[in-house]
Amino acid sequence: MSEYFNRHRPMLDDALDALQARGYWTPFPEVPSGKIYGETAREDGAAAFAALLGRKFDIPGHPEDRRLGAELSPFGLELDIAYPAASVESLIDTAQAASARLSAASAELRVGACLEALVRLNRMSFTMANAVMHTTGQAFAMAFQAGGPHAQDRALEAVAMAWDEMNRFAGSARWEKPQGKAAPITLEKQWSVVPAGISVAICCNTFPTWNSYPGIFASIATGNPVIIKPHPSAILPLALSVRVLREVFAEAGLPAGAILLAVDEPGAEITKDLAVHPAVKLIDYTGSGAFGDWLRENATQAQIFSEEAGVNTVTIAESDDFSGMCSNLAFSLALYSGQMCTAPQNIFIPKDGIETDQGHKSFDEVAGALASAIDELLCDPARAAGICGAIANPATLERVDQARSRGRIFRDSSALAEGRTATPLLLSVEDGDPASEEEWFGPIAFLIPVADAATGIDRAADLARRKGAITAAIYDLDEARIQHAVTAFGAAGVNLSINLTGNIFVNQSAAFSDFHVTGANPAGNASLTDSVFVASRFRRVMWRRPAAA
């Protein structure tokens, strides 16, 4: 029964080609257009989302002790959706009961179900956009892209890698060892995939689908039941995903109990109990380094795939498109109010200024131009709302407040017209200021004067190595110095973007091409999606016997 697999095989093959070639490719259009998704898709999505509000969220057959849910949109809307919630033991028991059937199913069956689920999730991208928007605070367009097609891309990437890895070696072989003049020894051998065990996905508030889909789909594809633990403020996108996956599983003859939602309440999280359960062998985690450390110390029975905190940097050395550079950085700083693991924070600028196509620019002039570029980007209120979105967590606003006193303000943060919002705060701090050595998640950027550009590169690379970083950017025209940067950031394990201007930004990571997080510095050990990310989720076991004559 691999009807889904056969149906989606061409998409899988294209994904496999894309993975290898690492050029641009996607089967899931990122433009929220009625021409692509159907003329009424936008309205249908809005209606479907509205129909979920103020109701019990139904997941047929899901374990349920009680109902929980208190999501509140950063844009003000109270979602008032009650999700089925179950105890850790009940979730584990259900997952374990599903485990043998999931493990025994063919790779085709599991991968086919994953692909079908992704196609269905893609069709409901407008519904998902509303769900992501009103749980994360992302503006609609971003919620559509990051919560829908881009997340689906990342999931497909993981499924394709899982397929590739499960089929990397022959599944059976005839082993014939010569014995001189005697007849050869001939063995028949066969290998099967043995999944690691129960997989737990600990999801974040800001990118509930994009950050969790790779681990979830990689685990399912390789035969591990998955318990999805959403952030209490961003349950809906994952509840929708769980429901689709379970529907497809049931239709495919796979156990729906292998896909579970672990809803809890703020202050009464079940994350730790789940994470340390002996049956849990895989944990995908997006969140703080402090909780990452807790997991490493306590969930020692499991393999942990993490994305944690870091300090992303920009080093400005020279530019032949000064206004293009400033506009580009302004967008990177303003997008989703900096609530991205890829958003820049520390901007290193030579204290004596830089050379540009507009002549020499002093440190203050560069800082001022960046501030102005942000102002210009956000001067239209509708556009500002569409770029900044809202602030997911009130603590981020407090952090902006705290940051204000830490340096000289070049651009202050302010609220937009609607929702819990904050535009970028731009302030300068001295090189080595302790504030600049930690992640300040949100719309906060430090401008840091350094002796010269080479010093900036070294500071940025050193910070990545010590504190972690997911992105680094440089603007420079000196090829020798760019090569030095390539080497320095490479050794620090951080991907480097060079001279980005126009409509491509350092905080964007493209599925099938960019490996998101390298795993080579403290910002995380999991790279989306490399071999280790999928190959660690299962093992191969063989039987061998003399071949029939």
Add this chain to the structure above:
Amino acid sequence: MSEYFNRHRPMLDDALDALQARGYWTPFPEVPSGKIYGETAREDGAAAFAALLGRKFDIPGHPEDRRLGAELSPFGLELDIAYPAASVESLIDTAQAASARLSAASAELRVGACLEALVRLNRMSFTMANAVMHTTGQAFAMAFQAGGPHAQDRALEAVAMAWDEMNRFAGSARWEKPQGKAAPITLEKQWSVVPAGISVAICCNTFPTWNSYPGIFASIATGNPVIIKPHPSAILPLALSVRVLREVFAEAGLPAGAILLAVDEPGAEITKDLAVHPAVKLIDYTGSGAFGDWLRENATQAQIFSEEAGVNTVTIAESDDFSGMCSNLAFSLALYSGQMCTAPQNIFIPKDGIETDQGHKSFDEVAGALASAIDELLCDPARAAGICGAIANPATLERVDQARSRGRIFRDSSALAEGRTATPLLLSVEDGDPASEEEWFGPIAFLIPVADAATGIDRAADLARRKGAITAAIYDLDEARIQHAVTAFGAAGVNLSINLTGNIFVNQSAAFSDFHVTGANPAGNASLTDSVFVASRFRRVMWRRPAAA
């Protein structure tokens, strides 16, 4: 400078094909024959070995604080070789100094050097055979095979996997994202391999090369300097290997400091200090579960690839070749006096006996036949010496003594004519006897009566799951029960050999075909050689920039 790579490219390509197809293949003949290795190879090897005795072992340029070495052959010979020994800090400093050059070298250069070193090691297999024989106690033929060609095979397998993994994705790409009617965004991207850091190989006494080469070669090939920590009783095989690798490295323009030997003394081991050093990021370890636990608790800065203890089993249900079965098992039990991680220990036999081509055999008759088969195998003293070899560690003899009192002896262990030796001890213990729940490394096998064959399978699989196992064997004619065994041992993560008779044994693991250790039970987390084993040793880091128009 990839002369070596070009020279050995055909061998690498064949290895890559073999890895995928998993049939029989080797470029390194296992027969210690003058026709293959040169007419005087045997004598030359013996002479080369003799020339090493009683001397300082020279490793040009190797860090050296003092000289250490007190190897004593289990066959009685005192080696009296003094190796260069250096402090942990000195070894780490040297490795770190070599690190940048090794990392910056091309994959071709590193892989080419590995291949050249293997070809040179192959040529000196007779020398290596003597070195392995007189440090491990393996008989000459086995020392030749396991210490030479088979170890070289495993190393080549690891190098080929490393090459495959480093080249799994495009190293550069042109990423072109359509922008509707506007010009596409076009980025140039390039990825490079970033090695994890310093790699430490903690080697064992019994298979100094076979067990350590995969990790050593996988680490070097992917750019990690390696510090090789031999067991104080089995230094010479690794000292020879280090010298060859450093010679080739120097010739290839690679830093010889990337290959280091960490010699220490019994009672003053430097293993722990090495393992917890912050610069050490990879540890390959073969040894006890207790020290494995210590590493996991203390060397948390490193990834650990382990092969530890386990309880290997045989389940006897039925046989249509009773004497063939008994002969086969006799050899498996006697080979190197059971000092193999793959040797069977627990033999489950239905308490009411089994059906065979020789009619019904009671439990005692099966036990007696196994004992007789061992006696017959070892009745010729020369053949006995050639199969059993000698006992590497005196503690193994004590263990045999302790075991004697634990059950009813069907065949007692005894010494052979020369060296520290012990033939297999065969004794029956009750099902569930605590003795049968632990590994008794050495020539000790427990015959365990069980209710029936299915119970035996379940006991054996359960033991593998709980205590670990590297091999399992079954003799059965009932296909339904064999399928049950396939499922049960599969779920327990242990490779299963079915109905082996003749010249193929459960304790043999073939490179390029059998994954040695599955990683799916407590007997170890590293599988030789799967994707995780090599892919975990490096990361990919990218730079991207707008493509030149």
